[in-house]
Amino acid sequence: MGFWLVCSPQEEASSPRLTCTALGTLATSTATGVVEAMQDKGTIIVGVTPPSHPQPLRVAFTAARTANYTPGTLDQPITFDQLHSNLGEMFNTNVGRFICPANGTYVFLFHILKLAVNVPLYVNLMRNDEVMVSAYANDGAPDHETASNHSILQLYQGDQVWLRLHRGSIYGSSWKYSTFSGFLLYQD
């Protein structure tokens, strides 16, 4: 991710003239700042690596739940036991919380399937202790039904985003009906 400048003096010139050609790109980034002086006929070769843009932060997770969950009390965090991805390692399945690593704009999505019982399911997407968006599912049969929603949030470093099971029971299965995802869209 750099380039070579090959510069040769024009031999007949009384004033210093260099003719330079930029060649390809360096094969690896290890050549940062490397300079080689090819002595023959005064030609110099300068290998320059332009300032690299810092590698943009990459943050993305999808967590899934494979076991039922029926907490005895209201407003419990939903935890997870599987991860399809956890780029940046900012989601902790055991506590069900994403911790924001850097200020920016993040997208969150969730789908939570209720147990086939006659209790409605209420899920809140929380930023710290504040309800951002919510989802509801009920089915009088009783049957399963999915509570889902999403939000794009401006987060500050250290903010915690999590799902709160306000009320109801979650159906878990190895087919992973209940999921929670987030990703960094734009870093500030």
Place this chain on the structure above:
Amino acid sequence: MGFWLVCSPQEEASSPRLTCTALGTLATSTATGVVEAMQDKGTIIVGVTPPSHPQPLRVAFTAARTANYTPGTLDQPITFDQLHSNLGEMFNTNVGRFICPANGTYVFLFHILKLAVNVPLYVNLMRNDEVMVSAYANDGAPDHETASNHSILQLYQGDQVWLRLHRGSIYGSSWKYSTFSGFLLYQD
């Protein structure tokens, strides 16, 4: 975001030879095109800022509705009263429309919760006056149920994207069950 080239002539050379070293990066972008010639021993220092990539456009909004909505006629726009984000300021909650600021690929998501009444809910995601995708929710109990869908759209500057309530009633609450989001994925 630039780099220094420090080039020194080799003193013993009869033909003009320069040996250059690339140093670090410039601390700020204010040094664009700045050149300093360090006179001592003919060494020159060139500070070059490569052409900056223009700051990529950032567009993202999540709007939510906290009040019920039962229009008397079909095919009304769904308006909103809360914003979780509105990067780029292209979503107008009062009219419920996103106006595309630049050609590109955009992602849209919506979740609209119906009132617990015996009228089905039909929602269309519109690009200008064209139905892109739709969602339906009904529950004979009667109960709430969510109409949701999404679409990735190629938009031109000025295109308007909005949700049309074809039929039905929306449940609003400070817990924000009914949401509409969009973001720029790739600018053309």
Place this chain on the structure above:
Amino acid sequence: MGFWLVCSPQEEASSPRLTCTALGTLATSTATGVVEAMQDKGTIIVGVTPPSHPQPLRVAFTAARTANYTPGTLDQPITFDQLHSNLGEMFNTNVGRFICPANGTYVFLFHILKLAVNVPLYVNLMRNDEVMVSAYANDGAPDHETASNHSILQLYQGDQVWLRLHRGSIYGSSWKYSTFSGFLLYQD
């Protein structure tokens, strides 16, 4: 997307001194490696195009189904007949499969509306032959109901992502209730 270095020897200098100025940016990328030597007074002009970051890969599709689908057997792929976008041309509607063009992190979303029949709908999001996440919809009325879910997946080039209709019937309509989307979030 390059820059000019205009370097002039200082005439009074006995040792070779060049004073360089970086000028603007090149109008087009066609100037890669072009060097022009302006003979007058030994000034050289070097037009350098920094190594371009390769144009980031852009992959995004939304497919929709406008016709009902009731396969006679379990576990059939869901095919589609409309595309709202297919950046990168990696989704094949006829077979309903996305083929990953490059290692990276991808986001997938789907919403599938069931027919108003008394058969539950089970949909699996598949990576090759493995169930990633699933969705369920049923409504005893019988009525329509949407099976939806999403996942962020780490994919390798050549991986195939598709929706499997484990069981049930899909409702199709020109209003496009049944959709499947994916996009590249971060390329490896």
